Amino acid sequence: MNVMSFDPENCTRCGICVEICPLGIISRDDVNMPYIPDKMEYVCAKCGNCEAFCPTDAISPLFDTEHSVLADAVLPDITPEQLGLYMRERRSIRNYKAEPVDKATIESMLDIVRYAPSGVNNQPVHWLIVHDTAKVQKLTRITIDWMRGVVGSDTANPMRPVMQGLIAAYDNGKDPICRGAPHVAIAHALADNPMAYTDSIIALSWFELVAPAFGIGACWGGFLKIAVTSCKALIDELGLPEGHAVQYAMMFGYPKHEVYNIPGRNASRITWK
Ligand SMILES: Cc1cc2nc3c(=O)[nH]c(=O)nc-3n(C[C@H](O)[C@H](O)[C@H](O)COP(=O)(O)O)c2cc1C
Structure with a gap:
């Protein structure tokens, strides 16, 4: 070699x-x-x-x-102020246009994301892009059905009140799981790779950050992730390769609304030694 x-x-x-x-x-x-x-x-x-x-x-x-x-290469100078504004302008997007993002654009995003750092340069992340919006809606339906089962059988589950709220929203015609997004990106990797989760979160963070440069918005799929850890119907629906597990999920599409302001956040908590 x-x-x-x-x-x-x-x-x-x-x-x-x-x-x-x-x-x-x-x-x-x-x-x-x-x-x-x-x-x-x-x-x-x-x-x-x-x-x-x-x-x-x-x-x-x-x-x-x-x-x-x-x-x-032609590298434009990016000032910390410009980059800071770009990063702080990013928002979780929960309202999307119906217009799909074409596959070439998603490939261009992932072509940048593949340069994200990973432990020992292991690059363990694979992507499942649920591009078909009807299949995204099915993920929501399966998740809500699973939550109905949890709410009905597991009265001690700490997530029960939240799940009850999500079910009520769904029954009112909303999509509280995938937020009506046209697409979902799922980072998956070998289940027995102990570093894959962190590497996937980093890759998805890159995905979320690169998205606005393409006019796209995204939102972390926390409820989808919770469901996929134990909902067999959801795991079967995704059909990942043998030995692979979902590391995390993210909804994305073209945002319906513009961002006009940057909301405040906690001051940095720093200890110097
Ligand atoms: C790990 C993680 C999971 C999340 N899961 C969801 C989710 O399931 N549904 C949702 O609407 N937002 C979800 N969010 C978005 C957060 O609510 C959001 O990041 C937070 O309110 C701050 O808003 P911002 O992203 O616009 O700054 C999640 C965020 C993270 C980091």
């Missing part, structure tokens, strides 16, 4: 790759040329940090099709 090669022509022996490698597997030979000892190659997480931080492009791209040199 040859995970990485170093170009002796371009390499200036600066040693940044040795310093930057998170797993410390890059050594230097007697003329200071970096290399990865054979026995260490299997350890490489393929994070590409050596490639990213090499100032002279001397490290072979791990993924040929994706290597891009920042100096050639």
Whole structure:
């Protein structure tokens, strides 16, 4: 296995790759040329940090099709104020237009989201996009049916009053689970991967943040997630690959209403030492 090669022509022996490698597997030979000892190659997480931080492009791209040199890219300057405004303007969207988001747009969003960090660069997240709005409505129906069962049989369940409210809203013609969204994104991964949940939450956070740049709004599907942990009908409906479990869900679509204001939040609680 040859995970990485170093170009002796371009390499200036600066040693940044040795310093930057998170797993410390890059050594230097007697003329200071970096290399990865054979026995260490299997350890490489393929994070590409050596490639990213090499100032002279001397490290072979791990993924040929994706290597891009920042100096050639057009990167607009984003001030902290602009980014802060963009992030603070994000809202949970619970009212959607009926207009669907086309699959190419969703793929473009996920093409950005796949760069989200993951533990040891494991990239465990898979996506199930419930694109068919009738199937999204079915997820709500199954969840509400499951809640009716819980409310009827589990009187000690702490979620019972909330579930009763959700059922009442549903019976009044509302969709309190998927919020009438045209689509649902479900992050799923191998159930026995202990890091997959955190990685999925990070990926979904990226999804929610990237959405407004595409004119799209999203909302975390907390009730859907609660139901899917124990509702077999919902698990069967999703039909995930063998061994996979839902990590979390998010509704999304084109927002029906504009955002005009940014509501307040608690002040940061910081301890300095
Ligand atoms: C983990 C998580 C689960 C959530 N589940 C739901 C949900 O099931 N339904 C819903 O309408 N909103 C849900 N929300 C949205 C929160 O209510 C919302 O983030 C919060 O009220 C703050 O509003 P904002 O997102 O517009 O800033 C969830 C948010 C998070 C982070």
